[in-house]
Every structure is written in C-alpha cells, then in structure tokens.
Amino acid sequence: MATLVQNELNADVMMKPERPANGSAVIQVQDVHKSYDLGETKVHALRGVDMKIEPGEFVAIMGSSGSGKSTFMNILGCLDKPTSGKYILEGTDVSSLDKKQLAAIRNRKLGFVFQGFNLLSRTTALENVELPTLYAQTEKSMRQARSKEVLELVGLGDRMGHFPSQLSGGQQQRVAIARALVNKPAILLADEPTGNLDSRTSVEIMQIFQDLNDSGLTIVLVTHEPDIAQFAKRTVVFRDGKIRHDDPVSNHPRAAEVLKSMPTVDED
Amino acid sequence: MDFIAILRIAIRALTRNKMRSLLTMLGIVIGVGAVIATVGLGQGAQEQVQRQIASMGTDLLFISSGSVNKGGVRLGGGATKTLIYDDMKAIVQQVPTAALAAPSSGASGLIVADNQNWSTRITGTEPQYFDIRNWSFDRGVNFTQDDVTRAANVVVLGATVQQNLFGRADSTGKTVRIGNLPFLVVGVLQAKGQSGMGQDQDDGVFVPITTLQKKITGQDWLQNIMVSATSQEASYAAQAQITSLLRDRHRIRPGQDDDFSVRNLADVAQLADESSKVMTLLLASIAGVSLIVGGIGIMNIMLVSVTERTREIGIRIAIGATESDVLRQFLSESVVLSLTGGVMGILFGIAASITITKVLGWSILIAPIAVGAAVVFSMAVGIFFGFYPARKAAMLDPIEALRFE
Numbered sequence: 299m300a301t302l303v304q305n306e307l308n309a310d311v312m313m314k315p316e317r318p319a320n321g322s323a324v325i326q327v328q329d330v331h332k333s334y335d336l337g338e339t340k341v342h343a344l345r346g347v348d349m350k351i352e353p354g355e356f357v358a359i360m361g362s363s364g365s366g367k368s369t370f371m372n373i374l375g376c377l378d379k380p381t382s383g384k385y386i387l388e389g390t391d392v393s394s395l396d397k398k399q400l401a402a403i404r405n406r407k408l409g410f411v412f413q414g415f416n417l418l419s420r421t422t423a424l425e426n427v428e429l430p431t432l433y434a435q436t437e438k439s440m441r442q443a444r445s446k447e448v449l450e451l452v453g454l455g456d457r458m459g460h461f462p463s464q465l466s467g468g469q470q471q472r473v474a475i476a477r478a479l480v481n482k483p484a485i486l487l488a489d490e491p492t493g494n495l496d497s498r499t500s501v502e503i504m505q506i507f508q509d510l511n512d513s514g515l516t517i518v519l520v521t522h523e524p525d526i527a528q529f530a531k532r533t534v535v536f537r538d539g540k541i542r543h544d545d546p547v548s549n550h551p552r553a554a555e556v557l558k559s560m561p562t563v564d565e566d
Numbered sequence: 567m568d569f570i571a572i573l574r575i576a577i578r579a580l581t582r583n584k585m586r587s588l589l590t591m592l593g594i595v596i597g598v599g600a601v602i603a604t605v606g607l608g609q610g611a612q613e614q615v616q617r618q619i620a621s622m623g624t625d626l627l628f629i630s631s632g633s634v635n636k637g638g639v640r641l642g643g644g645a646t647k648t649l650i651y652d653d654m655k656a657i658v659q660q661v662p663t664a665a666l667a668a669p670s671s672g673a674s675g676l677i678v679a680d681n682q683n684w685s686t687r688i689t690g691t692e693p694q695y696f697d698i699r700n701w702s703f704d705r706g707v708n709f710t711q712d713d714v715t716r717a718a719n720v721v722v723l724g725a726t727v728q729q730n731l732f733g734r735a736d737s738t739g740k741t742v743r744i745g746n747l748p749f750l751v752v753g754v755l756q757a758k759g760q761s762g763m764g765q766d767q768d769d770g771v772f773v774p775i776t777t778l779q780k781k782i783t784g785q786d787w788l789q790n791i792m793v794s795a796t797s798q799e800a801s802y803a804a805q806a807q808i809t810s811l812l813r814d815r816h817r818i819r820p821g822q823d824d825d826f827s828v829r830n831l832a833d834v835a836q837l838a839d840e841s842s843k844v845m846t847l848l849l850a851s852i853a854g855v856s857l858i859v860g861g862i863g864i865m866n867i868m869l870v871s872v873t874e875r876t877r878e879i880g881i882r883i884a885i886g887a888t889e890s891d892v893l894r895q896f897l898s899e900s901v902v903l904s905l906t907g908g909v910m911g912i913l914f915g916i917a918a919s920i921t922i923t924k925v926l927g928w929s930i931l932i933a934p935i936a937v938g939a940a941v942v943f944s945m946a947v948g949i950f951f952g953f954y955p956a957r958k959a960a961m962l963d964p965i966e967a968l969r970f971e
C-alpha cells in the first residue's frame with residue numbers, strides 16, 4: 299500500500315520550487331481572500347486565511363454553513379483562484395501557472411472527492427476510475443491495471459463492472475476515492491465526503507482515509523460532524539471566512555477500532 | 567487523451583441517444599445525398615449531351631435565316647427571307663472547307679395513315695442531308711435528287727413517326743397523307759434518340775425541299791442550311807468563310823448586322839456543356855444549402871448536449887481535463903455525427919442516382935470528386951458547427967458546472 303500512494307512529484311519537471319528554503323510544506327496559504335461581486339453587494343467568502351500543511355498531515359476543516367470551507371477547498375483544488383493572497387503548492391505559486399498546467403496539477407497532484415460522489419452515470423466503476431489516467435496520457439496497458447489496483451484497494455474488486463446506479467452510496471464514494479487515487483496524487487482533497495452517508499459507512503470511509511494517510515498521503519477533509527473530524531490528526535475551524543481554531547487532535551481514534559464497537563445496520 | 571479514446575467516448579455518447587443522433591444526422595444525409603445525386607445526374611446529362619453532339623458530328627455548321635446576337639439570342643429569327651437555295655449552291659462551290667451542304671426548312675403538320683394520325687415536324691431537304699447528319703436507314707431508301715427536281719410526293723419517316731403510325735409493320739410503299747396530299751413512304755430512318763437540346767430527333771418526317779416549298783409552306787426561301795466542314799478543325803475556317811460569302815451575297819455593308827447566323831456545332835456543344843454545368847452547379851448549391859441546415863441541426867443538438875452534460879464536463883475538468891481535451895471531445899462528437907451522416911448520404915445519393923439513371927436510361931456517373939468533396943465537406947460542417955458548442959463546453963467554470971443540477 300505504501301508504494302501505491304507514494305509521492306512521485308519529484309519527477310515532475312513542471313514544478314519549479316519557488317523558495318527552496320521555505321521548509322517542506324506541501325500547501326502554504328498566505329492571506330487568501332475570496333470575494334464574489336454580485337453587482338450591488340459583495341460577498342466575502344474568505345477574509346484572510348493563512349495555513350500551512352506539511353506532508354503526511356490529515357486535516358479536518360470544520361465550520362458552520364457558509365463559513366467558506368468549500369470556497370477554500372476549491373482554491374486548494376486549483377478549481378478556483380483567490381481574489382488576493384498566495385497559494386503555494388509544493389513550492390510553486392499557483393497563480394503563476396496557466397490553465398493547462400493547472401489541469402495537469404488537478405490531474406496528477408491532487409485527488410478530489412466530493413459530497414455528491416460525482417461519478418459519470420452509465421459508465422462502469424472501472425471506467426470511472428480510469429478516467430483521470432486517460433487525461434494523464436497513461437500507457438494503455440497501465441491504465442486498466444492501475445484502475446483495478448485502486449478499486450481493490452478501496453474494497454470494490456468485485457464491483458468493477460457495475461454502474462453507479464447499481465452501487466450503494468458508500469460504494470459509490472469508494473469508487474470516487476479510487477478515482478482520486480488512480481494517478482497517485484500527493485494530496486487528497488475531500489469536501490464533505492461522508493455528508494450523504496450513514497454513520498457506519500462514514501466511519502468505513504474514514505478507515506480508508508486513515509489507511510491512506512498512514513501510507514504517507516496528505517489529506518484535507520471538510521466535515522460538519524465532529525465525530526468524523528476526530529479521525530483526523532488536526533482540526534481547523536472556519537468562521538466567517540477566517541480560521542478561528544487550529545488544533546492538533548490528541549490521541550485520535552482508529553476508525554478500524556471504532557467500527558468493531560459499532561452496531562451493524564442489521565442489528566439496529 | 568489519445569485519438570482512439572476520444573473517438574470511443576464520442577461514439578458511446580452518441581449511441582446513448584440513438585434516435586436523436588440519427589435524426590440529427592438526417593439533415594447531413596439528405597444534404598450530401600442530394601449533392602451526390604445532382605452532381606452525378608448533372609454529369610450523366612452532360613455526358614449524354616456530349617455523346618449526342620458528337621454523334622451529330624462536331625464538324626457541322628448550321629446557317630439560319632435571321633440574325634443572332636452575341637449572347638446567342640435570336641433576333642427576329644426567320645423574319646428575314648433572304649436565305650435562298652442559291653446561297654447553298656454558292657457555299658458548296660466557293661467555300662473550300664465546306665464538304666457537303668443541304669437545305670432544311672420545316673413546318674409542322676398532321677400525318678395520316680389509314681386510321682392513325684400523328685402530328686409532327688416536316689422537314690424539307692435534299693438527299694445528302696442524311697449523309698451530313700450521319701443518319702442511316704432502317705428500311706427502304708432515301709429519296710433522290712430526281713425527286714427533288716420533280717417535287718415528288720415522297721416521304722422518309724423518322725423512327726417515332728413509324729412507331730406511332732405503323733408500329734412494327736413495314737410502311738415502305740404505303741401511302742400517308744400530309745394535309746390532303748398523298749405521299750409515298752420510301753424509307754424509314756434508324757432511331758437517333760434525343761438531341762442535345764432534349765428534342766426527340768426521331769419525331770419528324772423528311773420530304774424533298776421543293777415539295778415542302780411548293781406544296782406545303784409556299785415559302786421560296788430557306789430557314790436553315792446545314793453544312794459539313796471537311797474536318798472539325800476546318801469548321802471554324804468554314805464558319806468565317808461562309809459568313810463573309812453570305813454577307814457579300816446579301817449585300818450587307820460593313821458595320822451592318824448579319825441577316826443570318828452561322829453556328830458551329832463545336833460551339834453549340836460547348837454552350838450545351840456550359841449550360842448543363844451551370845445547371846448542375848445551381849442544383850448542387852441548392853442541395854448544399856441543406857447541408858448547412860443539417861449543420862445547424864448538429865449545432866443545436868450539440869448545444870443541448872453540452873447543457874445536459876454540464877455536470878459531466880465539470881467532473882472531467884475537476885479530474886484534470888484541459889480545455890483542449892473537452893473541446894476535442896465535443897468536436898469529435900459533432901464530426902462523428904456529420905461524417906457518419908456524410909457517409910450515409912453518399913450511399914443514399916449513389917442509390918438515388920442509380921435509380922434515376924436507370925429510369926432515364928443514362929449511364930451511371932458517380933463522380934469520385936463529388937464523393938471526396940462530400941466527405942471533406944461534411945467533416946468541415948461538423949467542425950464548423952460543432953466548434954461553438956464545444957468551445958462553450960471547454961470554457962465552463964468547473965465549480966459552477968459541478969453545482970449544476
């Protein structure tokens with residue numbers, strides 16, 4: 299497993315380290331603002347966020363609705379750009395990159411998992427997982443092998459030919475996680491990945507995340523539920539577009555252990 | 567993304583909505599089919615015209631009474647009565663490039679045989695007319711120069727007239743009536759088919775010129791003279807020489823318009839060729855318009871498709887598709903649509919032209935250029951009309967696209 303999610307980014311020539319002296323942070327956010335101009339009014343979704351995430355961290359972002367969590371995640375995921383401030387990803391200032399380079403980062407450095415799964419319907423689990431490898435120009439023989447590998451990793455080795463509509467919510471989210479992992483990203487970004495799942499399935503998903511984190515993958519996760527956030531190593535609380543709390547989680551529980559003590563759905 | 571993968575995705579997206587794809591392609595199918603059919607038919611017609619004119623002989627010259635302006639429009643044709651039999655004699659004697667000449671005047675009339683009758687064209691001429699026109703006899707013989715001298719009541723029937731009055735029966739030696747005069751049928755011509763102008767050349771009868779003039783029309787002037795030049799190359803020289811000879815004989819002063827016209831069949835061939843080309847072009851461009859309409863149909867469906875699949879596009883961009891990946895994906899869908907439509911249109915057009923040519927009895931001509939152009943053109947339609955929707959897809963904001971319901 300360790301080899302699977304291994305960080306391969308050093309080989310990527312596209313990323314030129316901007317400030318080599320600045321330590322080893324994968325993500326560095328400096329005074330990031332994001333505002334939406336709605337004609338009359340201006341919505342300030344982010345009002346000066348600073349954050350540093352080191353390799354191998356597992357961060358849970360919490361906060362009330364509308365506090366700017368998704369906005370922040372979209373910026374981390376290179377889907378959106380800050381109005382002002384800096385986002386340095388592995389030593390590279392993202393604002394200096396063109397659209398094509400941003401697409402390559404989304405494709406190879408970042409893995410995205412959404413609340414709503416966002417799988418292509420009428421496309422099998424295997425093909426959904428394969429999708430990022432197509433854009434990565436992966437060799438044809440490698441694509442399927444790699445996709446099968448990650449599907450097995452998330453425990454869906456026997457559901458590869460199924461369509462999303464034939465899978466449960468938890469299984470669909472596993473497919474989405476496999477898709478996020480297929481190109482061996484350095485960072486996994488998940489915006490409320492358990493938002494649509496029951497509590498047991500949520501913990502199962504967190505077990506996968508913890509295992510991935512153990513193998514060295516950096517994870518940033520947004521969640522509403524403190525129960526879910528406790529599985530992370532660090533929690534960050536947003537309020538009104540700013541960070542209010544940023545604390546390490548002392549002795550966070552292992553999802554695998556929690557699962558053992560949880561009643562199965564049948565017993566409810 | 568590699569080409570095969572893009573193509574696979576496109577084909578899969580299109581087969582997901584088979585009926586819709588098929589209906590969208592229909593415009594292109596009809597457009598391409600119509601272009602292929604009209605170009606094929608036009609070329610077939612052109613070849614037909616050429617063959618007929620060649621069969622008449624491109625060394626032929628037509629002299630008509632009345633002048634013709636530069637555009638080929640007859641001004642007061644037949645109004646002048648200055649073209650006479652002696653003009654013809656003079657041409658044969660004085661124009662070295664003229665081999666044979668025959669007068670030809672016409673009238674229309676009713677031919678009656680027993681209880682059958684047939685309205686047709688009556689041409690008055692001389693025996694050498696059939697040599698000039700390279701026309702042989704199916705039955706019987708030609709009338710003679712002696713018949714001409716005597717203004718005898720003899721007639722040669724065209725194949726259509728023979729068919730309508732006598733069917734398969736032998737008509738030679740029988741008597742037919744033209745007006746109230748009895749005529750002896752001496753010969754029947756072989757069928758020649760339609761002329762380059764679409765006239766049935768076999769629908770007519772031929773009598774000595776003198777008989778026509780004295781007994782039927784009462785005209786003592788000639789409507790036309792047909793001349794064969796010694797060779798095709800000589801026909802242009804003959805045209806010039808005849809013109810100057812006739813101007814001389816008709817005492818036309820320099821600067822004054824001719825009161826006759828000399829047309830060279832080589833020119834006529836060219837004219838017919840050009841007019842059928844123009845016709846083909848016209849029809850093909852009308853058909854081409856339906857290609858554009860088909861293209862708009864593709865654009866419409868692609869726009870619908872982009873809207874329907876906004877979320878899919880958002881997902882693709884979020885997982886690393888570049889603008890050009892998305893652009894190529896949608897562009898290839900519209901090209902697959904239009905190209906498939908184009909190929910179906912080609913098959914449809916070929917089938918249509920085979921059917922039509924069979925009905926008309928023409929030889930089938932499917933122009934490889936038209937087929938090639940149809941392929942290129944339908945592809946161009948796909949690219950052109952697919953570009954805007956594809957660009958719209960490529961430019962989508964991933965966050966908004968992912969939020970799209």
Ligand SMILES: Nc1ncnc2c1ncn2[C@@H]1O[C@H](COP(=O)(O)OP(=O)(O)OP(=O)(O)O)[C@@H](O)[C@H]1O
Nearest residue numbers: 334341342343361362363364365366367368369370
């Ligand atoms: N495209 C947009 N246009 C205008 N305002 C926006 C836009 N996107 C987000 N906002 C505003 O920015 C603020 C932060 O939104 P965001 O989606 O980041 O909240 P969130 O913390 O993810 O909330 P939730 O927990 O409900 O998902 C909100 O007030 C929202 O209305």
Ligand SMILES: [Mg+2]
Nearest residue numbers: 367368369489
């Ligand atoms: Mg949110």
